[in-house]
Amino acid sequence: MTWKIHGHEGAVAYLKEQTQPEKIRHAYLITGPKGVGRRTLAKAFVKALNCQNPPAENDFCDECTACRQIEAEAWADLSILRPAENSRELRIDQIRQMQQSLALAPYQSQWRVVIIPDFQNATIAASNALLKSLEEPPSRAILILTADARENLLETIASRCGILRLRPLSVQNCAQVLQNTLQLSDEEAQRLAHLSGGRVGTAMRYAQDESQLDQYEDALAQLLDILPQSKRARLQYAETLSKSKGNQRQNSAFLLSVWLTFWRDILITQSQAGLPLVNLRHESALKTLASQLELSQIESILKAHEKGLEQIDANVNPRLIIENILLNIPRLKV
Ligand SMILES: [Zn+2]
Structure with missing residues (x-):
């Protein structure tokens, strides 16, 4: 360095x-x-x-x-x-x-x-x-x-x-940097590296500001809350979200990047890949959800999130993106 x-x-x-x-x-x-x-x-x-x-x-x-x-x-x-x-x-x-x-x-x-x-x-x-x-x-x-x-x-x-x-680092490299510079645990470093998409500056801000991590847990809680619900309830959720205060694009991008870490974990759990989980503290929910989904379904949900993030960058209406993603996830027990 x-x-x-x-x-x-x-x-x-x-x-x-x-x-x-x-x-x-x-x-x-x-x-x-x-x-x-x-x-x-x-x-x-x-x-x-x-x-x-x-x-x-x-x-x-x-x-x-x-x-x-x-x-x-x-x-x-x-x-x-x-x-x-x-x-x-x-x-x-x-x-x-x-x-x-x-x-x-x-x-x-x-x-x-x-x-x-x-x-x-x-x-x-x-x-x-x-x-x-x-x-x-x-x-x-x-x-x-x-x-x-x-x-x-x-x-x-x-x-x-x-x-x-400048391009983001790989998630692995970013996690390594966080461990070396901030002495974070492996789990914490992995979580922040995933959440920041390899952007070290962003990851450091998360690490130094507790409220950012509260927002992370809150975003996950919203996903877990919406998964057992009907299409109508999901549409309502997307609408409420679009009326919340703050920058819609930033909020939606944050939400999707948090959810993405969760779906990756479900994929890892389902495929028994043995890779480290980012959201270890939600291990039982991950197992319950993985047991209800086929591998191909999880992959397509992951792809939809990645595409959603690209669309946010390309200025597509965030509400439509969230609606589209939520309507294509089956109703699940958590
Ligand atoms: Zn000097």
Whole structure:
């Protein structure tokens, strides 16, 4: 592991090279799903550029004043440009303001760096304004954009950036990281790795926030509650869900990712595969359910969940997705 980053070796190697003054670019774009480590990687790059006590070439110590201030987002030559409070979008006036400050010389280092997280949420006007900084970059400025996917940005922006694509780790690797860094039990690490789909940042948040795990158990309880019920009751459930507060897409994605861990466990139980269960504490319910289903039925339920998660990403109505999944699961005794 280098740069204290788990996985993403290719991206780290590329950025390490980029710390050389003759290689460095004025703009980078880091893409990948939320929680995969985009901002951590961006900050590591800034640390490597500024560390006062690097243990090796292109590396950083994470202990000196510069490293600590960068980590805390308190380094004078680093700013993070986020949407204004209560807004999801980054607006053109924010970009203009950033451009004015970017034109000034750095305070205390070689480079002024601006990290703009989730640039897919910028308005078109803001995107067009940013283009100017990419076409005629100030000499000592570096922009680091992050986004969910390159396709969600103007191509004129993406094509002017050095691009790094981050993918989640495998569930096994993610669980290993959790065990090593947070000293979690094997069961707990497996559960969080599955739940986060291999996104280490997300998994760590679950591990450090008890309420997230309460939500997990609550999502499972809802599934166990709905399985013995009729189609009509299931439709009602999907409707109630669609009226609950919060972000519908995020809530539904969470629900499906939790249910997915449960159905995987049912598959493991039914096929006697001997693999570790994620939801060990529900072992008796898993056995009861597995005994009522054919292997092929479980497989098709699993596929439906995976497809549902993809559809949520593709902006399909979450209520329809949940309805469709629930109506295709037979009525079961729990
Ligand atoms: Zn340092």
